[in-house]
Structures are given as C-alpha cells and as structure tokens.
Amino acid sequence: MRATLAVLALSTALGFGFASEADAATIYPLDRATILVRSPFDLKVEFAGVVKAEDVKVTLNGEPAEVVLGKGFTFVEREPGVDASAVMLRAASLAKPGHYTVEARAGDDVKTVTWDVYATPAQPKAKNVIFFLGDGLSVAHRTAARLMSKGMTEGKANGRLNIDGISPVAFVGTSATDAVATDSANTMSAYMTGHKTAVNALGVYADRTKDSLDDPKVETIAEALRRTGGKAIGIVTTAEIEDATPAAVVSHTRRRSDKADIALMMFDVKPEVVLGGGSAYFLPKSVPGSKRKDDIDLIDRYRESGYALATTAAELETARGTNSGRILGLFHTGNMDVALDRLQLKKGTVSKFPDQPGLVKMTEVALEQLAKDPDGFFLMVEGASIDKMSHPMDWERAMYDTIEFDQAVGAGLAFAAKHPDTLIVVTGDHTHGVSVIGTIDDNKPGTEMREKVGVYADAGFPNYEDKNGDGYPDNVDVSRRLAIFSSNFPDYYETFRPKMNGPFEPAVQNEKKEYVANEAYKDVPGAVKREGNLPRSADTAVHAVDDVVLQATGPGADGFHGYMEESDIYRVLVDAMAIAPAN
Amino acid sequence: MLGLLGALPLLALARPARAAAATPLGFGDLYGAVSVLGLSFSDKVKALAGQPVTMRGFMAPPLKAEADFFVLTEIPMSICPFCSSDADWPDNIVVVYLDRAQTFEQANRMIEVTGRLEVGSWTDPHTGFVSLLRLVGARFERA
Numbered sequence: 001m002r003a004t005l006a007v008l009a010l011s012t013a014l015g016f017g018f019a020s021e022a023d024a025a026t027i028y029p030l031d032r033a034t035i036l037v038r039s040p041f042d043l044k045v046e047f048a049g050v051v052k053a054e055d056v057k058v059t060l061n062g063e064p065a066e067v068v069l070g071k072g073f074t075f076v077e078r079e080p081g082v083d084a085s086a087v088m089l090r091a092a093s094l095a096k097p098g099h100y101t102v103e104a105r106a107g108d109d110v111k112t113v114t115w116d117v118y119a120t121p122a123q124p125k126a127k128n129v130i131f132f133l134g135d136g137l138s139v140a141h142r143t144a145a146r147l148m149s150k151g152m153t154e155g156k157a158n159g160r161l162n163i164d165g166i167s168p169v170a171f172v173g174t175s176a177t178d179a180v181a182t183d184s185a186n187t188m189s190a191y192m193t194g195h196k197t198a199v200n201a202l203g204v205y206a207d208r209t210k211d212s213l214d215d216p217k218v219e220t221i222a223e224a225l226r227r228t229g230g231k232a233i234g235i236v237t238t239a240e241i242e243d244a245t246p247a248a249v250v251s252h253t254r255r256r257s258d259k260a261d262i263a264l265m266m267f268d269v270k271p272e273v274v275l276g277g278g279s280a281y282f283l284p285k286s287v288p289g290s291k292r293k294d295d296i297d298l299i300d301r302y303r304e305s306g307y308a309l310a311t312t313a314a315e316l317e318t319a320r321g322t323n324s325g326r327i328l329g330l331f332h333t334g335n336m337d338v339a340l341d342r343l344q345l346k347k348g349t350v351s352k353f354p355d356q357p358g359l360v361k362m363t364e365v366a367l368e369q370l371a372k373d374p375d376g377f378f379l380m381v382e383g384a385s386i387d388k389m390s391h392p393m394d395w396e397r398a399m400y401d402t403i404e405f406d407q408a409v410g411a412g413l414a415f416a417a418k419h420p421d422t423l424i425v426v427t428g429d430h431t432h433g434v435s436v437i438g439t440i441d442d443n444k445p446g447t448e449m450r451e452k453v454g455v456y457a458d459a460g461f462p463n464y465e466d467k468n469g470d471g472y473p474d475n476v477d478v479s480r481r482l483a484i485f486s487s488n489f490p491d492y493y494e495t496f497r498p499k500m501n502g503p504f505e506p507a508v509q510n511e512k513k514e515y516v517a518n519e520a521y522k523d524v525p526g527a528v529k530r531e532g533n534l535p536r537s538a539d540t541a542v543h544a545v546d547d548v549v550l551q552a553t554g555p556g557a558d559g560f561h562g563y564m565e566e567s568d569i570y571r572v573l574v575d576a577m578a579i580a581p582a583n
Numbered sequence: 584m585l586g587l588l589g590a591l592p593l594l595a596l597a598r599p600a601r602a603a604a605a606t607p608l609g610f611g612d613l614y615g616a617v618s619v620l621g622l623s624f625s626d627k628v629k630a631l632a633g634q635p636v637t638m639r640g641f642m643a644p645p646l647k648a649e650a651d652f653f654v655l656t657e658i659p660m661s662i663c664p665f666c667s668s669d670a671d672w673p674d675n676i677v678v679v680y681l682d683r684a685q686t687f688e689q690a691n692r693m694i695e696v697t698g699r700l701e702v703g704s705w706t707d708p709h710t711g712f713v714s715l716l717r718l719v720g721a722r723f724e725r726a
C-alpha cells in the first residue's frame with residue numbers, strides 16, 4: 001500500500017484530491033475544506049469495510065486526533081444499512097489556525113485529507129452585513145429587468161437598476177461536492193458555512209447513511225454569530241421560511257425537504273427578524289392547513305419568546321413599532337405570491353392571501369428593527385421566485401420578481417448610505433439557462449408565432465411603459481415584448497406570451513413518472529409543442545452550471561476578487577465582521 | 584395498492600349505484616376562512632362529513648407502490664412534491680382511498696371521484712402522509 005499512500009500524499013499536496021476512491025475511507029470535512037478557527041464541526045471517517053475499533057487511528061498533523069481535539073470518537077462497527085464501519089467525533093473544533101493534514105487508517109484502509117483552518121482579522125471592517133440573494137439570478141434576469149423597468153432608446157438604457165450601481169467583484173463557482181450541477185440548498189449552505197456540500201444538503205456534509213438528520217454538521221453563520229458575539233440576525237424571503245435558501249442560514253439536514261425539522265432549527269437560533277411564507281410548518285397538525293406531523297405550535301413558541309407576530313402587510317406595519325426587538329412575520333401558508341400577481345394580475349393565490357407585503361417592505365422593516373442592535377446585524381434577504389418562476393419558464397413573473405429584488409437592494413443601499421459601516425453583497429446562488437434574444441412582436445405578419453420573433457435588427461425595442469413610475473411595466477402583456485428562452489426544457493407548449501391566468505405549469509407527470517406537456521396550454525393561439533431536451537424525469541427547466549456574478553459594496557467588499565468557490569464567500573463575510581481573530 | 588393501479592387492466596367504470604345520492608363538492612367549497620394561522624372547513628364540508636360526495640379534479644401520480652391512496656388536486660400538478668424537494672402540495676388537496684384497484688388516469692385528464700367524505704386530520708399509517716379531507720371507499724371515472 002506504500003505506493004498508493006505516496007500517490008495520495010502527492011495528489012493532496014498538489015491540490016488534486018481524488019474525488020472518491022471506491023475502496024478507501026472518506027473523511028468529513030472533505031479534502032481542501034476551509035474551517036473557521038474555533039468553529040464546531042463533526043469529524044467523521046467512513047471506512048470502506050468493517051474494521052476493528054482497536055485498528056482505527058486518526059491523526060491531525062501526526063498527533064492523535066483525540067488528543068488535539070480533546071475528545072474521543074464514537075465507533076460504529078456496522079453503520080445502519082451499510083456493511084462498513086465508521087467513527088464520529090461531534091462538535092470538534094480547532095483553536096489554532098494553519099494547515100492540517102488529517103490521516104485516518106484502519107488496517108490497509110488509509111485516507112489523507114488536508115484542511116485549512118483560518119482566523120479572521122482582529123478589527124472588524126463592517127458592523128452590519130446585508131446578504132442579498134437572488135435565487136437563480138443570472139445575467140439575463142438583470143438585463144431583462146433593466147429593459148422592462150427602464151426601457152431603452154437607441155441602444156442605451158433609459159435608466160439604471162439599483163444593482164447596476166454596485167461593482168461586480170467576483171465570478172462564483174456553484175458546483176456541489178457530488179456534481180457539477182447544483183441546487184439552492186448546497187449553494188446557499190456553502191455561502192452560509194464556508195463548506196461545500198452535496199445537492200439537497202444544508203449545514204452538513206452528506207454521509208452514506210440514510211438518516212437525513214445524522215450527517216456530520218458544520219457551523220452556520222447564524223450559529224457562529226450567536227457563539228461569538230451579540231449581533232442581531234434577520235432572515236427575509238418571499239419563499240417559505242423553511243425553503244432551502246433561508247434554511248441554510250440556520251439549519252442542518254441532508255434533505256432540504258425536512259421542512260418541519262428546519263422550522264424547529266430556526267426557532268433554536270431565534271433570529272430577531274423572520275419574515276416570509278411557510279406558516280404551514282408552524283401550525284400543529286390538528287390545525288387545517290398544517291404541514292407538521294406533530295402537535296408543536298411554533299407560532300405559540302415564538303409568541304412566548306417575545307416576538308411580535310404579523311400575518312399581513314397591515315400587521316407588519318403595526319409590528320414594526322414593537323419594542324420587543326423581535327418580529328415573526330408569516331404571510332402565506334406556502335410560498336408568497338410573486339410581484340406580478342400581487343401587484344397587477346391578482347392571480348396565483350392572491351385572492352386567498354390578499355394582503356401580503358412585498359420584499360421591499362419586508363427588507364425595510366427588517367433593517368429598521370435590526371439597526372436597533374448596538375452590536376450590528378447580519379441580514380439575509382432572498383428574492384426567491386426569480387428561481388421559482390424561471391423553472392417553469394414563466395419569464396415575465398421571474399423578471400418582475402427580479403425588479404422587486406432590485407428595489408429591495410435599493411432599500412439596502414439607502415440604509416448603507418446612512419450607515420456606512422455596512423457591507424452589502426448581491427449575488428445569486430446558481431444560474432438558469434436563460435437568455436434574452438430579441439423581441440416578440442404581435443404586429444409582425446402571419447399567424448405563426450415563431451415568425452413574430454424579432455432577432456438582430458428586426459428585434460427593435462420592446463414597448464413596455466412605466467407611466468406610474470413604480471419600476472414595473474404598467475402592463476406586462478404588450479405587443480412587442482422581450483423574447484426570452486431557456487436552453488433546456490421538458491416537453492411543453494411554447495405560447496410566446498405572458499401567462500395572464502396564473503404561473504406557467506409547463507409539464508405534468510404521467511403514470512410512468514415521465515413529464516409530458518401540460519395540455520392546458522395546447523389551445524392558446526399560436527402555441528407550439530416543443531419536444532424536451534431534458535430527461536423525461538425533469539419537471540421543469542433546470543439550474544445551469546454557469547458561474548454567478550457577485551457584487552459587493554461597502555467595508556470588506558475588497559475581500560472578493562476573481563474566481564471564487566461558493567464556500568470562499570463565507571470567509572469574506574466573517575473577515576469583514578472579524579468574528580474569530582487568532583488568539 | 585397504487586402499484587396495482589397501474590398494473591391491473593382497466594376495470595369497468597360503471598358509476599357506483601350509491602353515486603346517485605352523492606352530493607357534488609367543488610374544490611372552492613372546501614374551506615371557509617383561509618388565513619396564515621390555519622384554514623377552517625366550510626359549513627358545506629362540515630354538513631357533508633360522513634356522506635357520499637362527488638368531486639372533479641386531477642389525479643397526482645402515485646406516491647409509492649405500497650400506498651393505497653392517491654391525491655386529487657384542483658389543477659394538474661406540474662411538480663410532484665413526493666419526488667421534488669422544490670415543491671409542496673397545495674393547501675386544498677383531497678386524499679382518495681379506493682375501494683378496489685383502478686388504473687391510473689393521466690394527470691392531464693380530469694376525473695370524477697365518488698366516495699364517502701372524511702373530515703379532519705389523519706395520518707396514513709403506512710406512509711405518514713397527513714391529510715385533512717379524504718374520500719374513502721371511493722371509485723373514479725373520466726369526467
């Protein structure tokens with residue numbers, strides 16, 4: 001085995017760790033992990049086969065891990081559902097920054113990984129950090145939002161978005177530990193923990209056992225802030241508050257769909273401001289509308305902990321005057337409705353939940369509340385439905401929500417103008433395969449819609465108007481609108497038009513679990529069926545692997561540069577707040 | 584039993600005799616007040632509890648081979664919440680327990696289900712699926 005060992009050592013020294021060797025152990029945190037000094041993490045070694053407890057040796061820089069970490073491993077001879085052994089050491093932490101070589105061995109099974117443990121500067125640059133996350137925010141969303149909101153004359157934009165004033169400072173790679181492709185769980189988890197993980201996972205490395213709540217944990221930014229100081233924490237989203245992006249700020253699970261558990265984990269952290277949808281997971285199962293499977297009443301628990309509760313925009317207005325310093329605002333049982341439906345079309349579920357606040361109002365209330373904390377704050381604001389409407393290729397809804405997200409960033413910039421010790425980050429968690437390619441002009445001749453697609457010089461300019469100055473087109477269904485298409489799609493009917501009757505549902509599932517075109521759109525004038533280019537298991541358009549653009553302004557923004565892994569972003573955030581200086 | 588749904592040949596879709604007495608119930612009729620803090624059943628649903636009713640909707644694809652129920656939705660489900668962690672069921676679903684196996688109907692086609700209305704939270708012992716409204720001893724046909 002000597003030769004193999006030498007190769008392993010060489011490969012890690014060069015920075016090319018083997019992704020996984022079929023017959024070797026796996027160590028979590030994985031090779032090339034970057035770990036905040038003193039932050040707790042679970043150290044797990046999964047051996048390839050059954051080994052004896054007395055044969056297991058784990059060392060950190062040649063010293064027994066138990067000595068360095070000050071506690072012992074739990075040995076499991078046969079992991080549940082796996083015919084192999086593992087050792088686990090929960091809540092390990094390393095007090096000294098530096099390069100660590102971790103070796104695990106049991107007989108012939110040897111694995112070596114390296115970790116970098118880092119400290120932050122001693123002096124904070126920023127008192128407050130606002131992290132604006134446009135879910136799925138791609139370059140096309142920015143371009144289309146600008147064209148729809150501001151218009152264009154002779155090739156020059158007639159106005160600028162708020163995000164247009166913030167410099168792009170990094171390209172961010174979004175891939176997961178198990179695939180080049182990615183979802184909103186592992187991506188946001190990387191931003192919020194500094195560790196990359198697998199698709200669907202939050203705040204954990206994905207181990208091989210089936211249980212979704214036993215995986216080796218890493219610390220989230222909210223936990224790190226609670227452990228190191230007194231900063232307030234805010235989470236604002238238009239999605240369910242248990243959805244992957246907001247969940248990543250606080251939670252630990254292999255499966256983002258563990259939403260009832262995530263709701264409990266969020267309560268454990270008790271962010272000062274929690275605003276979004278997803279009340280179904282706060283209600284005991286006896287209440288109609290609940291999605292819990294137990295009798296826990298989280299609304300009650302928040303109330304008992306001194307939170308002001310708001311369930312409508314009007315109640316949020318009342319709650320913002322609270323002097324408790326804590327607001328729980330839940331405005332929908334599920335995901336909140338999108339801006340186009342809330343503000344103009346009144347479709348979706350707006351008739352059931354007619355008084356939902358928008359992302360801008362929620363951001364303003366959160367900032368006002370969090371700013372009361374003399375220690376500063378960390379606020380995460382998510383524009384969730386940029387993604388949720390890009391999946392079904394409902395471009396108008398996705399772009400209206402991009403405009404709304406941009407206006408929320410505007411609220412952040414206004415705050416930072418008065419509080420210059422505020423770092424603002426604006427980014428996406430992954431991209432979509434979406435592009436703006438021209439216009440669709442109803443007044444071009446013929447009945448075939450593809451002949452009305454204007455490209456190159458024939459595109460001209462779209463004729464959206466914003467006479468009321470709210471930043472949104474007054475009417476989404478104009479005669480010369482943007483032509484926006486996805487690079488990837490299931491079977492669906494392309495209608496070349498905005499979906500005026502509610503969010504687009506391109507495909508439905510058949511008994512073979514294959515997605516087929518939703519025939520509800522078959523008879524829309526001009527609709528054509530497009531044969532999908534995705535596997536028939538794909539329900540909607542998928543995430544792209546393309547880099548996302550990260551923009552930042554304010555103190556600490558100089559920490560971002562060039563190409564960065566998503567997990568590198570965390571370090572810039574904690575550096576800016578200086579939450580873990582070397583002792 | 585949903586495995587059987589797909590596997591068995593199409594059974595005769597004769598409307599069950601008791602359907603004559605069944606009261607039509609629409610998805611819009613299910614809930615009275617809707618709020619973030621919970622829904623409340625409509626007076627119509629409360630009055631029809633335990634009675635035969637007919638509902639029109641769409642059959643969501645089977646949950647698991649071993650499940651003996653399916654989910655009836657108001658509009659075709661574009662995303663299967665059982666398979667995708669990106670989605671969740673809408674609030675106003677009705678769970679249907681068939682009195683005997685029937686062939687899966689395409690999610691694109693409306694069906695009419697007749698069964699006895701059960702009202703109130705109930706957890707399926709095999710799958711852990713929690714439902715509020717159920718049609719039990721049910722049969723369906725194309726609408």
Ligand SMILES: [Zn+2]
Pocket residue numbers: 136184387388391543669
């Ligand atoms: Zn997505």
